[in-house]
Amino acid sequence: MLFAAPSSPLKVGLQLYTLRDYIGKDVKGVLAKVAKAGYQDVETYGYSKDGGFWGLNAKELKLVLAGNGLVTSSGHYGMDDFIRDGSQDAFKSYIEAANNCGQSYIVVPYLGDKLRATADDFKSVADKLNKAGEICKSSGLKLAYHNHDFEFKALGPSSLYEVLLKETNPALVDFEMDLYWVVRAGLDPIKLMQAHPNRFTMWHVKDMDKALPEHNTEIGAGTIDFKKIFQHAKESGLKHLFMEQEYFAIDAYQSITQSAAYIKAKLLS
Numbered sequence: 001m002l003f004a005a006p007s008s009p010l011k012v013g014l015q016l017y018t019l020r021d022y023i024g025k026d027v028k029g030v031l032a033k034v035a036k037a038g039y040q041d042v043e044t045y046g047y048s049k050d051g052g053f054w055g056l057n058a059k060e061l062k063l064v065l066a067g068n069g070l071v072t073s074s075g076h077y078g079m080d081d082f083i084r085d086g087s088q089d090a091f092k093s094y095i096e097a098a099n100n101c102g103q104s105y106i107v108v109p110y111l112g113d114k115l116r117a118t119a120d121d122f123k124s125v126a127d128k129l130n131k132a133g134e135i136c137k138s139s140g141l142k143l144a145y146h147n148h149d150f151e152f153k154a155l156g157p158s159s160l161y162e163v164l165l166k167e168t169n170p171a172l173v174d175f176e177m178d179l180y181w182v183v184r185a186g187l188d189p190i191k192l193m194q195a196h197p198n199r200f201t202m203w204h205v206k207d208m209d210k211a212l213p214e215h216n217t218e219i220g221a222g223t224i225d226f227k228k229i230f231q232h233a234k235e236s237g238l239k240h241l242f243m244e245q246e247y248f249a250i251d252a253y254q255s256i257t258q259s260a261a262y263i264k265a266k267l268l269s
Helices: 028-037 056-068 079-085 087-099 117-138 158-166 179-184 191-194 226-230 254-266
Strands: 012-015 040-042 070-077 105-110 142-146 173-178 202-205 240-243
Touching: 012 028, 012 070, 012 254, 028 056, 040 240, 056 070, 056 087, 056 202, 070 087, 079 117, 079 191, 087 105, 087 117, 105 117, 105 173, 117 142, 117 158, 117 173, 158 173, 173 179, 173 191, 179 191, 179 202, 191 226, 191 254, 202 254, 226 254
Parallel strands: 012 040, 012 240, 040 070, 070 105, 105 142, 142 173, 173 202, 202 240
Antiparallel strands: none
């Protein structure tokens, strides 16, 4: 039996960047379709103090989500300013928004090139993540770091990901493993989980197209062996999973519905 048995508290989540071409035009309508497609949890992106979440403030977003039987456990928030110079102006607004809409996690989604140009930068980033993690903890939140593939490229004796895993405090910093990007970088997600148990409390479940590996496809239709990976969910420390897809060969809503159905039927049962 897989870890995520029917009694598991795991919800099927969606990173809303998947629907970036639609959500800014009709946030309420899109969220209703997300619920209809079979999702229970969403991960936000793109929040700003002025624009909120696609024109909604955090409390308004929470109400719309609740009206559709949805929650939001996590959000991607741009943290380059804090990592560059410790500026907390935007960071404070993220914490307020996350708490007001019911999120548990603030996730660093990406690092600008200039913040990771040298091996010394890697340790600086790790130090800033620890500090950000302390700030989140004091506000009842948890910090996590989301990977692409650049983190796995060696610069000097180590890669950025190796440094982050080694130098960040597990009590303060979690990791959101993007399974697609780990595989795309030529690594084995399971080996990472085994080497660093309980660090990967969130996953991005994103499949790799068979013909075009630089593209995503519906979960279960690509080349990533999710059934095998999900057997290691407990070892990973998995608490939240979010399906993400950035390219569509079919209708986007048909696609996300197909992926949700596969996750529920094949991976969480």
